């Protein structure tokens with residue numbers, strides 16, 4: 377039998393109205409607006425038409441076409457941002473939403489979202505308050521800093537710090553720390569965007585204190601240290617520690633004061649992960665804590681809220697009151713400020729840290745990172761058993 381000519385197949389395509397009246401498609405009518413349902417049917421008809429034009433000589437199957445329209449309609453009904461199981465083995469996974477929140481933080485978000493709140497109102501003074509106040513005291517208590525500010529994310533925090541303190545001036549950074557964090561966040565690009573002049577020192581694998589020292593000029597605004605969060609340079613490698621960088625900045629500031637120059641060289645660390653609890657005792661996650669960087673002599677430290685901290689997406693900067701006050705006045709701080717739900721989640725997460733034992737138990741990211749290997753294995757084996765029992769053989 378000769379195949380049906382394309383012309384006849386095209387003629388046999390059902391009209392959109394007819395598919396809309398089919399039992400399976402009309403059953404979806406109460407669930408979504410007519411126009412969207414009709415678009416799904418049109419797309420399903422178009423798909424079959426394209427297949428015919430591309431050479432398919434299959435007879436048009438009206439029921440299959442209606443099923444395809446239904447599948448498209450159901451896909452429209454499904455939320456785009458939805459829960460998944462993270463089976464990657466990566467606890468803080470940027471593509472899967474990084475840190476799940478603690479119950480306490482989820483509750484605080486719900487409360488803030490449902491009704492009115494003290495977002496910018498001080499009920500003691502019965503006057504306008506500042507949204508910064510909800511987390512600043514806690515951040516200071518937890519890190520030993522004098523002052524703190526939280527913005528939308530750490531990329532925003534880095535841009536803000538560079539723009540405020542190094543715009544049109546020099547920021548000195550090791551070639552071993554010119555990192556790409558992912559999603560187009562590259563230190564050299566961020567420098568260019570903030571209009572800070574990047575001065576690279578050292579080599580990819582080794583940078584010495586003398587490299588920074590030679591780079592210092594009257595135009596140097598800061599020594600920048602960037603934590604290489606997502607890779608390691610191992611072997612013949614060396615980076616300059618915080619205390620050495622502090623000593624270099626102190627010596628330079630001494631020289632400037634003697635010359636009657638007030639402007640100081642700052643030491644700024646973009647810490648990325650931002651741990652409050654040193655997880656070294658749990659093995660592989662021996663990141664320096666924010667407090668350790670400050671004690672080491674950093675003027676400013678910035679870090680994310682949703683990496684090791686285990687809170688909501690945020691970028692936090694801690695340091696002296698004088699420097700943080702300048703950041704608070706920067707227009708970028710207004711443009712990149714936190715919303716009430718994030719502030720609620722961040723405040724609740726930070727409160728948990730006041731008792732480190734409680735933080736380790738209640739904050740999912742910390743709980744997972746501090747779980748002994750044996751316990752993870754046991755859980756994985758229980759899950760595998762349950763799956764083997766639930767899924768019929770041959771379906772895996």
Ligand SMILES: *Cc1c(COP(=O)(O)O)cnc(C)c1O
Nearest residue numbers: 529530531557603605647648680
């Ligand atoms: C993750 C990271 C950033 C970016 O932080 P976000 O909160 O994702 O914007 C910047 N610097 C370093 C070192 C990082 O690890």
